Amino acid sequence: MQDDLHADCRIFEVRKSRFLRRSDEKEGDFFVLDTSDWVNVLALTGSRELLLVRQFRFGTEEFSLEPPGGVIEKGESPVLAGERELLEETGFTGMKSTLIGSVRPNPAIMSNRCHFLLVEGAEKTSDTSFDPHEELESVLVPLAELRNLAREGKITHSLALNAIFNLLLYLGE
Secondary structure, eight states, X not given: OEEEEEEEOSSOEEEEEEEEOTTTOOEEEXXXXXXXXXXXXXXXXXXXXXXXXXXXXXXXXXXXXXXXXXXXXXXXXXXXXXXXXXHHHHSEEOSXXXXXXXXXXXXXXXXXXXXXXXXXXXXXXXXXXXXXXXXXXXXXXXXXXXXXXXXXXXXXXXXXXXXXXXXXXXXXX
């Protein structure tokens, strides 16, 4: 019905929306986080190792083991954004890139999508080029160890787990 910008927080906006429920025409205010779409990159080497990053996350104030990735810039495709993020964060490039899925991170309060990009034949080809506040290191993990890392609580980022689940489904693992 009606939207008002409630807060502009650099990486997302908080929008106050007034909705009319269709079933009984009751009105209510809801807050929605509007942010750009994201991409997580599942970079597989020729020896079936998945490239992950151990990255400091400000929300939890700890390091998180997860696929490289980031924001899809305006006018950029998920594939190009994923390839750009992979190169910037890890110095890796690949032979073939395929979108294998996407999810809604939290549709109750967020408007964006997170896309999953499989990059096959990944190898280190250049130096990294981190964003100003990024702190991370690359980690190669054998594909066969991914389930154990999740089971043991070593991968806790929900979108990382979803990306890995989509990868394993795609590969038939």
